[in-house]
Each structure stands twice: as C-alpha cells, then as structure tokens.
Amino acid sequence: MRHLLLILGDQLATDHPLLREHDPALDHALLIEAPGEATHVWSHPARIAVFIAAMRQFSAALAGTPWAQANTHVRLGDAHLAHLPGLIDRLRALIEGWRAQGEGPASLTVLEPGEWRLAQGLKALCTELNLPLRLIDDLHFLCSRAEFAQWARGKHQLRMEFFYRWMRQRTGVLMEPAGQGSGEGKGQPQPVGGAWNFDADNRQPFPKGGPGLELSAAPPARFEPDALTRQVLQEVRERFPDHPGGLDSFAWPVTRAQALHALHTFVSTRLAQFGPYQDAQWAGEPFGWHSLLSVALNLHLLDPREVIAAAEQAWRRGEVPLASAEGFIRQILGWREFIRGMYWLDMPGLAQANHLQAHNPLPAWFWTGDTDMACLRDAIGQTLQHGYAHHIQRLMVTGLYTLLAGTSPQQVADWYLAVYVDAIEWVELPNVAGMALYANGGRFTSKPYAASGAYIHRMSNHCQGCRYKPTERTGPRACPITTLYWAFLDRHESELAGNPRTALMVKHLSRMAPAEREAVREAARVHLAAQAPHLPPSDLS
Ligand code: FAD
Numbered sequence: 001m002r003h004l005l006l007i008l009g010d011q012l013a014t015d016h017p018l019l020r021e022h023d024p025a026l027d028h029a030l031l032i033e034a035p036g037e038a039t040h041v042w043s044h045p046a047r048i049a050v051f052i053a054a055m056r057q058f059s060a061a062l063a064g065t066p067w068a069q070a071n072t073h074v075r076l077g078d079a080h081l082a083h084l085p086g087l088i089d090r091l092r093a094l095i096e097g098w099r100a101q102g103e104g105p106a107s108l109t110v111l112e113p114g115e116w117r118l119a120q121g122l123k124a125l126c127t128e129l130n131l132p133l134r135l136i137d138d139l140h141f142l143c144s145r146a147e148f149a150q151w152a153r154g155k156h157q158l159r160m161e162f163f164y165r166w167m168r169q170r171t172g173v174l175m176e177p178a179g180q181g182s183g184e185g186k187g188q189p190q191p192v193g194g195a196w197n198f199d200a201d202n203r204q205p206f207p208k209g210g211p212g213l214e215l216s217a218a219p220p221a222r223f224e225p226d227a228l229t230r231q232v233l234q235e236v237r238e239r240f241p242d243h244p245g246g247l248d249s250f251a252w253p254v255t256r257a258q259a260l261h262a263l264h265t266f267v268s269t270r271l272a273q274f275g276p277y278q279d280a281q282w283a284g285e286p287f288g289w290h291s292l293l294s295v296a297l298n299l300h301l302l303d304p305r306e307v308i309a310a311a312e313q314a315w316r317r318g319e320v321p322l323a324s325a326e327g328f329i330r331q332i333l334g335w336r337e338f339i340r341g342m343y344w345l346d347m348p349g350l351a352q353a354n355h356l357q358a359h360n361p362l363p364a365w366f367w368t369g370d371t372d373m374a375c376l377r378d379a380i381g382q383t384l385q386h387g388y389a390h391h392i393q394r395l396m397v398t399g400l401y402t403l404l405a406g407t408s409p410q411q412v413a414d415w416y417l418a419v420y421v422d423a424i425e426w427v428e429l430p431n432v433a434g435m436a437l438y439a440n441g442g443r444f445t446s447k448p449y450a451a452s453g454a455y456i457h458r459m460s461n462h463c464q465g466c467r468y469k470p471t472e473r474t475g476p477r478a479c480p481i482t483t484l485y486w487a488f489l490d491r492h493e494s495e496l497a498g499n500p501r502t503a504l505m506v507k508h509l510s511r512m513a514p515a516e517r518e519a520v521r522e523a524a525r526v527h528l529a530a531q532a533p534h535l536p537p538s539d540l541s
Helices: 035-039 045-062 087-100 116-129 145-152 160-171 227-239 256-269 294-298 304-316 322-346 374-386 391-404 409-419 425-436 453-459 480-491 493-497 503-510 514-529
Strands: 003-006 028-032 071-074 107-111 133-136
Touching: 003 087, 028 045, 028 087, 035 045, 035 087, 045 071, 045 227, 071 087, 087 116, 107 116, 116 133, 145 322, 160 322, 256 294, 256 304, 304 322, 322 425, 374 391, 391 409, 391 425, 391 453, 391 480, 409 425, 453 480, 480 493, 480 503, 480 514, 493 503
Parallel strands: 003 028, 003 107, 028 071, 107 133
Antiparallel strands: none
16 A cells, blocks of 8 residues: 555545545545544534544445545444544554555555644654654645744734735635725725725624514525434434433534535525624524534535635625625634634644633533523523534633633633534634633733623523523622623733723722622622532543
8 A cells, every 4th residue: 555545534525635636546545433532522422423424424425436445434333443442543553454464554644634632643653653644734724824824923913803804815805906996005906895894784683573584584504314324323322322412403414415505505595694693692593694504614525715705706796795795704714714723823732721720610511501591501502402502602601601700721622622513623722712711811812702791681682581680790680690700800800901902891890899899709709619510421531
C-alpha cells in the first residue's frame, strides 16, 4: 500500500480531496468508527448518530466508485477491535495488522483534523510507528490556518468584524466593483448597500403575539431516517443507553443530497426572515428562522462557498432583503472562519483558559433540563430532544448562566461538546471559552456577554410563565439570572470598571447600598450552594 488515506468522520465531502487526488490502485481509504469518540465527553446520542450515519452513508456511496475495493470501514462494534475503543488505538492496530501481512502503508495521509487532540495523537502515533505523516490543508475553509495567522500577526485587537471585512474584500462576496461606491475608499470595491453590516435592521424580538403562522408555514427541512440511518439509531440506542438526550426526533441531514435539500429549503423559505429574528427566542420554538445548516457544514456535506453563494444570489435575484443575506453570510464567511482561525492560533492554551478564575461545578440539571428557570428549561429541553439550540440560546441562556455562575470553563466546554449535533472542538471551544465565558480575557471579544434576566425578558416570552421575576434580584421570586448578574458585577467590579464597554454596568452597582449588595452576594451564594454538581458516569474514557 502506498498512502493510507484516513477519512475522518467530519470530513465527508462527496468529492473528498484525498480520494480525488489519490489512486485506488495504489492507495487505500480508511474510515474508523471509534466508541471512544462518543465517550470522550458524555455525548448526546444524536451527536453520535449524526457522525456514524454520515460515515456509513459516505461508505455506501463509495460502492459505485473506483474506491469500492480500496477502502476499509471499521464499525463501532467490529469484534476484532472491540477491546480498543479509541480511534488512535484502532488505527495503530490496523496499521500493525497490515504490516504483519507485508502490506503496511508507506505513509498516513490525513486532511488537517478539526481537533488539536486528534492532530497530536496522529503525530505521536506516526512517530511511534516510524511512519511518515502527510497532513494536507483542509480546503473546505476559505481562510487557511496560515492565512489566518498572517492576518492576525501583529494586530493589537483580533476582532471578527475586521476579519470579516478582509474576507469580503478577498472573496468579493457582497462587494460591488470600484467606481460604483461613494465616499471614503472610492476606487476600491465597495460593500453592497454602502455598509459592511445591517445589524440595526436585525436583532429584533418576535412580535408580542409570537412568531406566528408564517414561521409554522416554513419549517426547516427535516429528514425521515432511511434504513441505514435507522439501523445506526438503533445501534446507538443499544450501545450508549445512559447518554443524555433522545433520538426520537432525529431528522438531521446525513447525505449530500439531504444537505443540498436543507440548503435550498432554507434559502427559498426562511432566509428572508433570518436577519430580523436571529436573536429572538420563543418558548416551544426550537429553531426560529435559523438555518440548521451547521451539521451539514461541519460534516463537509456542504461547502461554505456554495452556502454563501446561494444566499448572495437570492438577494441579487431580489428574493430576500440585503440585511438578511448579509447577516447570514457574516455568520459563515465571518464568524465560522474567524472562530476556526482563533482555535488553531490559541490551542492548546485555550482549553485551559480561565481568566475569571471560575471554578464552580456545572449543575446536574444541565443534563436533564430539570430546573424552574423557564428559559434554561426550554433551551436545555430542546437540546436534549434535538441536539440543537440556536446561537442566542447557546450564548445568552446556557452560556450566560454559566458565565454568571462562575462555572468551570472546562466543565462547560465538555457539556457543549457533548450535547450539540454540530459540536466539534474547533468551533465549540472558542465559542464557549472565548464568546460565552470570557475565559480568554477578551482575546477576541470586547467585553463579557453579561446580562440580567431583563435581557431574556426583552428578547423572549420565557419570563411570562416563569416563577421567577427578572426585575427582582433578591427574595423568593428573584430571577437567579438577575441575582447572579449583580453578584458577577460585584465579583469582577474592578476589571469591569476599567473597560469602557462595561463601566456603565458597574456604575449602577456602585449606587447600590452596602446592605443590598451584601444581600445580593448572599442570594447568589444560596442559589449556587443549592445546585447539585454535575456527575457524568465515572467510566467515561
Ligand atoms: P444559523 O443561525 O442559521 O447560522 C448559520 C451558520 O453560521 C451556522 O450554521 C454556522 O455554521 C455559522 N455560525 C453562526 N454563528 C457561528 C459562530 N459563533 N461560530 C461558528 N459558526 C457560526 N457552532 C457549531 O457549529 N458547533 C458548535 O459546537 C458550536 N458551539 C457553540 C457554543 C456556544 C457557547 C456558542 C455561543 C455558539 C456555538 N456555535 C457552534 C455557533 C452557533 O451557535 C451555531 O453554529 C448555530 O447555532 C448553529 O445553528 P444554525 O445552523 O441554525 O445556525
């Protein structure tokens, strides 16, 4: 065997670059399902199933190609590797097996993995086996790791907005040619519509009566599992019976055809409303107007370029407002690429970052949704049902609570990595540590995303049916988020006072009488002491 081509479970593009550029007569493709990847964190069954089903669908599609006879697919339960749950251990055993038969590979070839841990494991294994490792650039992304590092070099502040503008200029997305713009920068290509973003038109709550019939008439594409996927669901149920979350609502795209259908449905029926309501929440509406495309993107069933192009073309055809198309494109061309660049720039330190010295345990109800706080119950409940919550729930409900409660960033990151179907460390960790928890001290955000229950009240209807009142910070009806918000300001007063973007928040704190301040501290202490800590099973690897 010349090159052993390891196809990772989150790199399942139909036109896989390693297969395209290698020769099935000389090289061999390998897919490995590893139970250890499902227990590394206490993974939601839907997250496990998404990866396994997509891998098996990918393999099934290889049957009709020249790779049909030149690939090996190791299943979760393959008997000869049952004693080796870990991916690296399985890979070692396979390579040693081939070597023993005189068919050992001359190299291991892999697209850059999405996890630092796996990249390190592969390097260590190849050193141990004295096997050359060829790590190939992952061209799925529009900005390579080297280009991002170059962009970041020497910059005092790393801000997504500036990266995004640079990406717009490099790619020409939503730009108009020189000469058509006006004012500053005339002669250079200009952002269409005369502005880089239209946030002022976006970020609205739903109308008072809720999202209405319009939303129910335009549901996101959901996919009835076919026989192959149903078999995976059954296997996951049997193998991981104690894992948090259910499979009954499983309807995620796991093939290229499904992913394309999901993209088309979103652009033609939902994108127009995405912009205004991207920050809105409503009880019992798990998806809002969001795209639900992160899974297909992160498995590489969709290429970000085609997703961006579809949104831009819909605007150019006059089918969706510019504010919606731009708002959506910014998430992918801006945030997704930026977050990935930051991950590789800041690992491995990012995984240990704890700027705010937060050491409280994650409450056990994060794994059950069993809490009286209506917003958290809703966000965690739908997470356990679907393996999905939209961005603002992740940032400003579960993320907000864990920030204010001083929860250990490592425990929070493990939870996010476990429970979302789209969770892969390159995208999960910077969002958790950097965006939600300020654990990296504002390396790419200008302030902690701290807010009181009043924010949730403004952006959702959760507070209406909740036993807690967002306006009250102490007393039996005090909203724990409001209590914890004031206690957070109190705890970090000097740091927040020194930041122009949070100075006003702590100014309000300074107006509080000392007795009231002490009462807030005590209420926060009592609330936190009442939370049973989270305890995933001790036998997780
Ligand atoms: P939409 O709202 O429809 O957005 C469109 C696309 O933009 C998404 O599919 C996604 O690919 C991209 N996108 C939007 N925001 C971000 C962002 N902040 N970072 C990277 N890409 C973004 N996203 C993941 O894919 N995996 C994760 O594990 C993950 N963990 C997160 C944890 C926290 C604490 C936070 C605040 C955000 C996290 N995100 C993660 C980003 C974002 O919340 C999800 O991408 C989004 O909710 C997925 O739903 P959607 O496809 O309907 O997104």
